Amino acid sequence: MRKKLLLLTALLTILILAACGGNDDETTDEATEGESADKPILTFGVTPWTSTVPPTEIASIILQDMGYQVEQTQADAGNVYIGLSRGDLNIFMDAWLPVHEVYLDKYSENIESVAVSYDDANAGWVVPTYMEDINSIEDIKGKEDLFMNEMYSIEEGASAVGLIDEVIEDYELDITQVNSSEGAMIAQAMRKMQNEDPVIFYGWRPHTMFNKFDIKLLEEDRGFFNSASVEVIANSNLKEEAPEAYEFLQNWSIPIDDVEEMIIQIEEEEREPSEVAQEWIDNNQDKVNEMLGK
Structure with missing residues (x-):
C-alpha cells in the first residue's frame, strides 16, 4: 500500500509540473502574440x-x-x-x-x-558615349531630327516627367517626351544602341544602366538636374x-x-x-x- 501511495504521489507531481510547464509556454506564446498585436x-x-x-x-x-x-x-x-x-x-x-x-x-x-x-x-538626360558630339542638352538644339524628335522617359505620374517637359520648353527643343515603364524605356534605348543609332533617354543612379551600357549624362547648366x-x-x-x-x-x-x-x-x-x-x-x-x- 505504501509503495502504491508513493507511486501515485510521484505521478501527480509529474503531471503538476507538466501542467505548469505547459502554462508557461502558453503564457509566453500569448505574450509574444500580444506584443505583435500591439504593433x-x-x-x-x-x-x-x-x-x-x-x-x-x-x-x-x-x-x-x-x-x-x-x-x-x-x-x-x-x-x-x-x-x-x-x-x-x-x-x-x-x-x-x-x-x-x-x-x-x-x-x-x-x-x-x-x-x-x-x-x-545623379539623374538627367542620357545618350550613348558613341555620340561624341552630344555632350550637353544644348548640343541637341538643331539636331532633334537625329533622334526622330523623341526622348524616351519613364511612366506618367513621376515628377521627373514634368521636369523633362520644362527642360524641353526652356531649351526650346523640338522634342517629344515618350513615356512608358522603366523596363520599356530601357528596352527601346537598347534597341537603338544595338545599331548605334542616336537615342536620348532618362537616366539616374543607382541603376544597372550605368553598368550595362556605355552611356553618359548630358551636361545641364540651368539647374534642372542637380545631384x-x-x-x-x-x-x-x-x-x-x-x-x-x-x-x-x-x-x-x-x-x-x-x-x-x-x-x-x-x-x-x-x-x-x-x-x-x-x-x-x-x-x-x-x-x-x-x-x-x-
Whole structure:
C-alpha cells in the first residue's frame, strides 16, 4: 500500500509540473502574440523603379525582426505620396529630392522626411558615349531630327516627367517626351544602341544602366538636374503609432554603391530580392545595429 501511495504521489507531481510547464509556454506564446498585436501593420509604397526594391526589402526584413507585420503596395510616385498623405501607406524608401519636393510641399501637413538614404544620386538626360558630339542638352538644339524628335522617359505620374517637359520648353527643343515603364524605356534605348543609332533617354543612379551600357549624362547648366539626395518619407503619424520603427528609420542610411550592386543581383542574376536583402543584412550587421541604436 505504501509503495502504491508513493507511486501515485510521484505521478501527480509529474503531471503538476507538466501542467505548469505547459502554462508557461502558453503564457509566453500569448505574450509574444500580444506584443505583435500591439504593433501596427506597416505598409511600404513601392514605385516601379529598380532603385526602390533593395532599400524596401532590407527595411521590411529588419522591421519584421522587430515584431512588425509588413506589407508592400505597388504604385507610381504620385499615388505613393497620396497614399502616404492619407495614411494608407506608412513608409516610402525612395524619395528623390529636390525632384520630389513638389510632393513634400503639397502634403507637408501629413508626411515628413525621416532620413537621408544616400547622396549624390545623379539623374538627367542620357545618350550613348558613341555620340561624341552630344555632350550637353544644348548640343541637341538643331539636331532633334537625329533622334526622330523623341526622348524616351519613364511612366506618367513621376515628377521627373514634368521636369523633362520644362527642360524641353526652356531649351526650346523640338522634342517629344515618350513615356512608358522603366523596363520599356530601357528596352527601346537598347534597341537603338544595338545599331548605334542616336537615342536620348532618362537616366539616374543607382541603376544597372550605368553598368550595362556605355552611356553618359548630358551636361545641364540651368539647374534642372542637380545631384539628388534619396530620402525616407513617412506618414506623420508613424512616430506616435510605431515609435521603434520610426527611430530605426531615422537612423537609416545605405551606400549608393551597395544599392547598385543589389540591383544587379536582382535584375541580372535573377536572385530573389528578399534573399539579396538578407545577405546584405548578414554582411552589414554593424551598420544594422547602428540603425537599431544598439
